[in-house]
Amino acid sequence: MKLLSSVLFCLMSCVLALAANSALSSQELTSRQKHIITIAAYTGRGDLHQLQPALNAALDSGLTINEIREVLVHSYAYCGFPRSLRGLQAFISVLDKRKSRGIADAPGQDACPTKDKRSRYDRGCAILAEISGIPVNAPKVAYAEFAPVMERFLKEHLFADIFERDVLTYDERELATVSILAAIGGVEPMARSHMGICLNLGITPAQLHQLLDIVSRNIGPGEADAVRKELNTLLQAKGLPVVRRTGQDAGKPLVVYFSATGNTKAVAEQIAKLTGADLYRIEAAEAYNADPYRDSDRVKKEAYENLRPKVANLPEASLMAKYDTIFVGSPIWWHQPAMVICTFLEAFDLKGKTLIPFFTYDATTYLNESMQQIYRLTPHSRHIPSTLPEDLDPGDITTPGRADDEGIDMPGNAAGVKTWLKRIGMLP
Ligand SMILES: Cc1cc2nc3c(=O)[nH]c(=O)nc-3n(C[C@H](O)[C@H](O)[C@H](O)COP(=O)(O)O)c2cc1C
Structure with a gap:
């Protein structure tokens, strides 16, 4: 019975290993x-x-x-x-x-205990050959010639004892x-x-x-x-295509943001300072009033009707392609991201990129709806956070509805950026 259950377990392990491989x-x-x-x-x-x-x-x-x-x-x-x-x-x-x-x-x-009766050294050699594709009898590398005991430790202990x-x-x-x-x-x-x-x-x-x-x-x-x-x-x-660039820019994030009165700009600049990211400020083709509250009707119409105001300075797609991680910042304007942000996001192929939205606002209500909008527009991107709280009143951005913002983590202001970046895993 014991033998049967251990055979069954080993079979299951093989099935799981095959599933993992597929x-x-x-x-x-x-x-x-x-x-x-x-x-x-x-x-x-x-x-x-x-x-x-x-x-x-x-x-x-x-x-x-x-x-x-x-x-x-x-x-x-x-x-x-x-x-x-x-x-x-x-x-x-x-x-x-x-x-x-x-x-x-x-x-x-x-x-599972191994059933292989070969010596540990031979088993280690066989496993290394299997995983590396380098035959057992290939010429020995320099360290193995110089310190044969090290080579034995590696084969017997690492590739046999551990890998088995x-x-x-x-x-x-x-x-x-x-x-x-x-x-x-x-x-x-x-x-x-x-x-x-x-x-x-x-x-x-x-x-x-x-x-x-x-x-x-x-x-x-x-x-x-x-x-x-x-x-x-x-x-x-190996003659395989290099799918990402090399050099100092590799891994560097981008901070894309829109800001009318400077709050989002201050947060964006602090993110760039702490992460080494590049900055890109989005401008609306039809500029907003220096006091955006004077443009409140226009902003409200754009948000409530889900409009796409033109962007004055859309970058080349090749510039956006350089970045794998993009912070996306905006004020909350009438319960939504500033709609130029949506125009911007829809203009590029952001598939597979990691997007990290951040907002500044006066009241947190509608933070969830604003985040949901960004996630909806970028369905093929990864997001930080990967999931959002349930939108309790989906589709309704005009009435306050039930509270559903809790748990969405934001920097607040420039002073809160460092701890926020740590909380979301962007700074050690
Ligand atoms: C027209 C307009 C609409 C706004 N709507 C909201 C809102 O719905 N919810 C909110 O919390 N704050 C709202 N605010 C406040 C801004 O989100 C807040 O002041 C933000 O930090 C401004 O960012 P900025 O300085 O980068 O432009 C609104 C501000 C303006 C001008």
Whole structure:
């Protein structure tokens, strides 16, 4: 009976691993992969403050205790015991707090024991050959000639003892590895060879760029950029198209905003200052009165009738294509974004880009409706936050309706930008 259940479990693990692999054939990282990448990045960096919410989010999304623990255990091979142990301590504390709040997290399955009777060294060699596509008998690299004991440790311990543990798939282990290496920095050649393994496993260049977007948001654009350059060199060497630019601008966000009386401008400028983003101020083709309250009827008509006032300074599409992350700022004007913002958003292909809307306002009512409008106009973009509270009176922007703004996080004013950027994960 025991034998039967362990055979069944191993079969199930294979099915799950195959399912995970088929998800990889699409261009989007799965939510599970994103959680693994985020946890790995914070663990590699040793940022326990950010790691705790990331661990909570992963548990909330359905990763089991054993799966998350395995990411932290796996990490030690790349960022060392101290960081991995700190990560495990943070995880214990997160689990204790959740337990005291009555949350029963699923333990998940432990690793199946291996049935392979070969030596650990031979098993490690075979796994490395499988994931890298480099034959076992390929000439040894310099470090292996110079320090054979290191080569043995790597094969026996890393690629046999650790990689054989089927709690995570090879793909998941490699995504975690690239994330850790990007977060610790200064190990670009290793990041490059692990990205080579990722490509060999069927992870796409676009997925690797998404991984680096996560590193850019959570650790910093500089760390992500250093590895992105390696990725593009690797893709060029393999004759694959380089899907994103290299250089200092890679990962740099853009702040696009409209502002009549300067409040949104002050917030936009502070975001740019703190994130290193470029700024782009949108002007209406038909300028508003210097005191926009004198144009209240016009603004109200534009909002209530969902009009699209022309933009005076639409940039070239090639300029917008340069940016992966775009902050979009506006005052709330008659319960909606200033409608020139909507004209602007509809003028570009923002598919796959990450949009971060922010508003300034005098009263928070209609913040949800204003956010909903931006999300509606950009259905193929990613958004921060990824979801909004339910719009309790959809379609009604003229009467106050029920309160549904709570939980939408805004900077408020320039002084609130730094903590807001941290809360939404745009600053470490
Ligand atoms: C015509 C007009 C309509 C406005 N409508 C709203 C509104 O519906 N809700 C709100 O909270 N604030 C409203 N405000 C206030 C602005 O959103 C607020 O002052 C904002 O910070 C101005 O940003 P700016 O200085 O960047 O132009 C309105 C302001 C004007 C001029």
